[in-house]
Every structure is written in C-alpha cells, then in structure tokens.
Amino acid sequence: MAEASLFGDQEVGGPPTLTVGELAARIARLTASAFPGDLWVEGQIRNLSRSANGHAYFDLAEPTAAGEQPRAQVSVTLLAPERKHVNEQLKRAGGAVRMDDGIEVRIQGRLRWYAPRGTLQLRMSGIDPAFTLGRLQADRDRILAALAADGLVEANGRLPVPLVPLRVGLVTSVGSAAHADVLSELTGSGLAFVVRTADARTQGPDAARSVVHALHRVARDGVDVILLVRGGGARTDLAGFDTDLVARAIAAMPVPVFTGIGHEVDRSIADELAHSAHKTPTAAAAAVVSLVRAFLDRVDERWSQARRAAAASAAVADARLDRRAARVGRAATRTLARHTDRLDGAANRTGRGAGRVLDRADHVLDASLAAATGRAERGLARADRALDALAAQVRAHDPQLALARGWTITTTADGRPVGRLQDLTAGTELVTRFVDGTATSTITTVDAAPPPPPTRSAP
Structure with missing residues (x-):
C-alpha cells in the first residue's frame, strides 16, 4: 500500500531521495505557505552589522540580560531599499530610537527560506x-x-x-565631544582643578557595567565630586543610563555625582539619582x-570685612x-x-620796696622763680610721660604691629573675635x-583644660 509523504508525493519502498x-x-x-504575508515580531537586537552595500543583518532574540544566552532567536535581514524606509519611520518618530545591540524592537517582515545559506x-x-x-x-x-x-532616589x-x-x-x-567640553570648561576657568578621568562605554549593551566600573574607580581616587557625562543622541543611545545597575551605583557613591547626559530635553534615571x-x-x-568661584568670593569678602574693621579701629x-x-x-x-602771673606779682611787690626789702624780695623772687620753673618742668614732664604712654597704648593696639611681631588674629567665619574656648564647638570655621x-580652618575637637587642683591650707 502506498504511503503518503510529508509533501504529498507517493513513494513506494522507502523514503524519497531529494x-x-x-x-x-x-x-x-512550506515557509511561504505557513507565513504567506507580513508578520510583526518583537525581540532584542543582537549582533547587528551593516554591509558596505547598505544592507543590515542582526539576530532578533528573546530578551535576556547582558551576557546571557537567549532561549530563541531568528536571523533578520534588512536590505538597502527597506532600510531606507525604516530610517524614514525612525525619523518621523523624532529620532528617539536608533537600532543597536540590546534594544528591544517590534519589527515587520516576511519569513523566508534563504537557500544559498x-x-x-x-x-x-x-x-x-x-x-x-x-x-x-x-x-x-x-x-x-x-x-x-x-x-x-x-x-x-x-x-x-x-x-x-x-x-x-x-x-x-x-x-568624545563630552570629554573635550568638560576639560575645556574646567581648564578655561583658570582654577587649579585636578581631574581624574575614567574611560567608560556610554552606549550599547555593555554601557551600564562599564559606567559602574568607572564610577567605582574614580571614587577610590579620593575625588571631591564626580562628573558623569555623555553627549546627545537618540533615547535608545542613552539606555545604559536608564538601568538599575547604574542607578544603584550612583546611590552608593561616597561623593556627590553631577550628571550632564544627552541634550537639554533628555532626563535619564541616572539624572534622577x-x-x-x-x-x-x-x-x-x-x-x-x-x-569654587563662590567660595573664593566669600573669602575675599571676609578679608575685606577684616580690613575695614582694622582701619576703623585704627x-x-x-x-x-x-x-x-x-x-x-x-x-x-x-x-x-599761673606761675607767670605769680612771678609778675612778686616782681611788682619787690619793686615797691627798697634796701633790705629789695634784697629779701630778690631772694623771694629767685625762690619763687625756681619753684615755679620746677613745677612747670615737672608738669610738662608728667604730661610728656602721659602722652608717651598713650602713644605706646595706641601702637600696642595697632593690629598690623601685632601681626608683624608674630601674633595672629583669629575670628569666626562671620568676623566675630574668638576670646573664649567655650564659644567654640566642633565644626566651627575659623579665619586666622x-x-x-589668612588661613581658614575648621575645628574638629574642643578640649577644655582641666581645673587646677585645690590648694591645701598649711596646718
């Protein structure tokens, strides 16, 4: 009895030889019969390549994490004429999607058997x-x-x-352009920035792991702040910055992270974290x-305040x-x-006498003159000493002379003098x-001197 074959042929005595x-x-x-028209398929792009004649080839796989083997995949061919049509569709969507490895897409096409391969x-x-x-x-x-x-968050x-x-x-x-832009801005400021750079892939399926590795590397260098930057591109180009891996790495950083990712309208998860x-x-x-400029401006203002205060005191x-x-x-x-008036009076009285009276008056006059002169000289001497003492006090209170002798003047950051230890706490900023x-410092600890031991009375 004849056996019907899979393809409708009648074979006798065993399977056909083709x-x-x-x-x-x-x-x-069979393929054309089972899938006669276009169909839509969704999956993740892998192994994307483009040929010199304008064709594109890739595998459309079941979505998996980076580095994992997909459970199923199919080869996709995008010939040059259709590729032009696809690019026009992407442009009409605002250019937010770019076909690249790791991107999940929904594509239209026909399933065909390619015999040469x-x-x-x-x-x-x-x-x-x-x-x-x-x-x-x-x-x-x-x-x-x-x-x-x-x-x-x-x-x-x-x-x-x-x-x-x-x-x-x-x-x-x-x-990249982003790398050049950041260095140009920092160098052009004229400030003494020290930049520790870590290279990272900022696009493609490996971008997230590369960015995380670079973040940890610069954090170990003891930096004050981290700049995570990338130039503009399609939304799919920035997909690495919308991953849980990068977000949690930013949250775990020990220093502030400043982002500058994409164009002005772009906002990634990295930006949110x-x-x-x-x-x-x-x-x-x-x-x-x-x-940095704001800090320098504050320092200049504090110095100007101190200079004005010193000038006012002087x-x-x-x-x-x-x-x-x-x-x-x-x-x-x-x-x-007063002494001159007394001297004149004595001279008039002496002139009215005669003889012994004149002699006695001369003696009195000489004595009075000597006494008046002595008192005047002593008065002037006391006045000179008082004037010298006042001048010495003024010079002693001149801040600039005190500084020249090796003394320093310490105030708080807002210009208040520091006189007692009990006015200070840890974290107080001082300007010396x-x-x-001038030098600016911050108090880490405050240790009061122990009280002196009580003095015992002699028995």
Missing part, C-alpha cells in the same frame, strides 16, 4: 518606534519605583558638596566651577590720641600762665590672619 535544491525548494514552499530569515520591512519607547518608559518607571521603595542628593571641590572625577567616553542633573556636559562642569585710636594730646597741651599752658595672609 537533492539539496529540491529540499530547499520544498522548505521555501540554508537559513530561515525574517526579511524586515518596517519598525514600530512607539513599541521601543514604550518599553523604555515602562522599564524606567519600574526601576524608579523599585529605587524609591528602597529609599535610594535621594541618597546621593543628601551628600554635602565640599566647599572647594577642586579634585574632580570624570566618567565619560575618553576622546544624581546629586544634581545638568542639561549638558558643559553645564555640569560649569556648576563645579561656580561652586581711626578711633588716632582720634583718641589727638584729643588727649590737645588736653595735655592746654593743661601745661594754664599751669605756665597673619602678617602675610
């Missing part, structure tokens, strides 16, 4: 950009919700930024420059010295005038003025 061409033709007919191929003819954007947004929302539940934002963040860690693709997010790489670098001392000198001069003049400049 040539490779006949087998390929039958597979092609013996492979089953999906001949791509269209793409649904909204599907990719929707998956990106759904993943973004899911990751942000998980991070918020773990209390990590504000973790990096709560870290204090150093007053003078001159040691900057830079995580970016070395040689960072201490502060900026529109561009240049803007992120400019924010660090502004922090002016008050000079005015007091002038007033006291004037009073001493007037007192000496009055004393001399020397003859050749």
